[in-house]
Amino acid sequence: xxxxxxxxxxxxxHQGHLSxxxxxxxxxxxxxxxxxxxxxxxHKSAQDLAPAEHRLNLCRLAAKTDPRFVPCDLELRREGPxxxxxxxxxxxxxxPKEDEFFLLMGSDMFLTFESxxxxxxxxxxxxxxxxxxxxxxxEALQAKEKEYRARGWSCRVLDIQVKPLSSTQVRxxxxxGEPVEGFLPPQGEEYIRQNGLYGLDPGKxxxxxxxxxxxxxxxxxxxxxxxxxxxxxxxxxxxxxxxxNETYALVAGLLHDIQKNVPGDEQLQRIVNxxxxxxxxxxxxxxxxxxxxxxxxxxxxxxxxxLQILNAVRYHTTGRANxxxxxxxxxxxxxxxxxxxxGGVEKMRDLADTSLDDAMREAMEFIMGDxxxxxxxxxxxxxxxxxxxxxx
Numbered sequence: 001x002x003x004x005x006x007x008x009x010x011x012x013x014h015q016g017h018l019s020x021x022x023x024x025x026x027x028x029x030x031x032x033x034x035x036x037x038x039x040x041x042x043h044k045s046a047q048d049l050a051p052a053e054h055r056l057n058l059c060r061l062a063a064k065t066d067p068r069f070v071p072c073d074l075e076l077r078r079e080g081p082x083x084x085x086x087x088x089x090x091x092x093x094x095x096p097k098e099d100e101f102f103l104l105m106g107s108d109m110f111l112t113f114e115s116x117x118x119x120x121x122x123x124x125x126x127x128x129x130x131x132x133x134x135x136x137x138x139e140a141l142q143a144k145e146k147e148y149r150a151r152g153w154s155c156r157v158l159d160i161q162v163k164p165l166s167s168t169q170v171r172x173x174x175x176x177g178e179p180v181e182g183f184l185p186p187q188g189e190e191y192i193r194q195n196g197l198y199g200l201d202p203g204k205x206x207x208x209x210x211x212x213x214x215x216x217x218x219x220x221x222x223x224x225x226x227x228x229x230x231x232x233x234x235x236x237x238x239x240x241x242x243x244x245n246e247t248y249a250l251v252a253g254l255l256h257d258i259q260k261n262v263p264g265d266e267q268l269q270r271i272v273n274x275x276x277x278x279x280x281x282x283x284x285x286x287x288x289x290x291x292x293x294x295x296x297x298x299x300x301x302x303x304x305x306x307l308q309i310l311n312a313v314r315y316h317t318t319g320r321a322n323x324x325x326x327x328x329x330x331x332x333x334x335x336x337x338x339x340x341x342x343g344g345v346e347k348m349r350d351l352a353d354t355s356l357d358d359a360m361r362e363a364m365e366f367i368m369g370d371x372x373x374x375x376x377x378x379x380x381x382x383x384x385x386x387x388x389x390x391x392x
Contacts (some may be wrong), residue, residue: 004033005091005126006085006104007075009167011049012058012192013037014183016165017209019064020131023160023337024104025068028129033104034072034091035059038082050197052076053307058192059274062185062249071275086117088125106162107137123153130264131160175199189306202306207247212254212302221261227339235333238352244325251304252312252330259293267293274300277317279380288379291317319364319385328356335363360389 006021013035021033037055056073063069074090075082084103100241103126105113110130113119122128128148132138141157144180148155165183173180176200180189187255196202216225232253239249267289271278275295282288295314298304312330319331336349344366349360364386371378 001031001095001099002102003091003099004028004030004104004129005036005088007036007038007087009049010035010037010055010059010362011167011323012055012170012184012188012197013062014165014167014188015185016068017164018062018185019163020068020106021104022066024102024129024131024158025066026158027158028156028217030102030104033069035063035069036072036075036087038210039076039078040081045307048198054191054195054197055072057305057307058185058188058263061187061191063275065185083117085116085122085125088122092125102129102156104129105131105186107132107141110141110157113148120151123148123151124298127154127156128158129158129197131158131162136226171198187303187305190242190303194304194306203245203247205306207251207304208302209250209254211250215258215302216254219258219261224257224260227337228254230337230339231256231330231333234337235330238329238333239352242325242329242356244329245308248306248309248312251306252261252309252316252326253333255302255304256294256296256313256316256330256334257290258313259290259297261292262293264289270296281377281379285377285379288317291315318379318381319360321325321369321380321384321388323385323388324359325356328360332356332359332363357389360385364389 004021004024006017006024008017010017024030025033030314035227037059039052056071056076057069060138062069074087078086088101088103094358103122105128107130110128114245116122130141130145132141138157138159142269145155145157173183174192183193185279192198193200194202194205216228218271220228232250234248235249235253238244239246259270264286268283268286268341270293271282271289278292283294289380291314295310297308298313308324308326311324312327314325316330316334320327323331332348336345336352348359348362351362368378368386368390371382
C-alpha cells in the first residue's frame, strides 16, 4: 500500500489543503492519505489554535470528500511538542513492512526540510514529496530535489495547482462574519458555528427544533416520543436552574432516544460504521446502543455538530467520569422526567434541584446496584462515573 502522510495544524483544514492532498494522491497513485492534525506544532505559536478535538473532527468531515482520506489522531495523543520523525516511527511500526510512506509537503516545507528535527531519519522512513505552485517554485524545488537525492534521500517533486488559501484567511473571514462557502469541507462552517470556534458565539446558532420534533414523530413510538418530550422539559428546567444553555438542553432532551425504536442491528451497524471509538464491551450491551447510535445520527443525518449536545446524547445511558454540566442535566432529566414512577424518583428529583453532583452520586448508586443485582455486564464508562461520583 502507498500511504501519503499529510500533517499540519489544520486550524482549520480547508479546500486548499484538500486540493493539495487530492493532487498528490492522484499523481503518486496513493491508496491512502492520512490527515494528521498536530497537537502543539514545534514551529508555530499556539495562539488562536482551536482545541485538538475540534480540529480532528473537521478533518473527519474533510475525509468524507475522498475515500482515500483517513483522519489520524496519532499526534494529538502525544504529549508535548510533536515532531514528524516520531509520527513516522509509529506509522512504520504499525503498518506492514512492504507499505510505502510519502511525506506530502508544500514548497516552503520542502525547501527547508533539511532543517527539520532528525531530517535524515525522516528521509529514511519515507519519500519526500514537494508540490510547486508555479514555474519559479518548480525550478527551486527541482534544484533542492537534486541536493536531497545526492544525500541518498528518496524524493518526488510535482507541479501542482495550489489554491491561494490559508487557514489564517479563513479564520479572519469567520471572525468578520464574511461568507466562507467553498473554503471549508462540507458541513465545516456549520461545525465551526455550532461549536463557537474562532471567536464566534455558539449561542447565536439557530437549531431546527420543529424539524427535530418531526423526526421524533417519524422514528419513535408514541410512548417513547412522549417520554422524550418530558425529558426535554425537565432538561430545560434543570438547565435554567443551573445556568446551562437551555437550547442545548432542549435539543439533547428531545433527541436523546431518537434511535431507541430503530431495530437493534441497525443501531449496531451505525456504530460500527462510524468513526467514533466506542467502549469494547458495547457490542455485547444492546440496551446501550441507542445512545451512541443516536449521537451519530444527530451528526450525520441532522447536521448537529455541537459536541456538548452530541456527548449529552451519547452518555445519557452510561454516564462517564467528569461529566459536563449539560451531560449531567440530560442524564438526570432522563431519570427524573414526569413519566418516571420508580421508587426513589422523588428523592432523585429533589437532589437534582439541590446539587447535580449529589444527584449523580444517588443515580450511580441506584444504577450500579441494579446492574449488580441483575449480574449484568458493566460498561467501563458507567464504572468510571461510579468511581467519579460515589467512590471519590
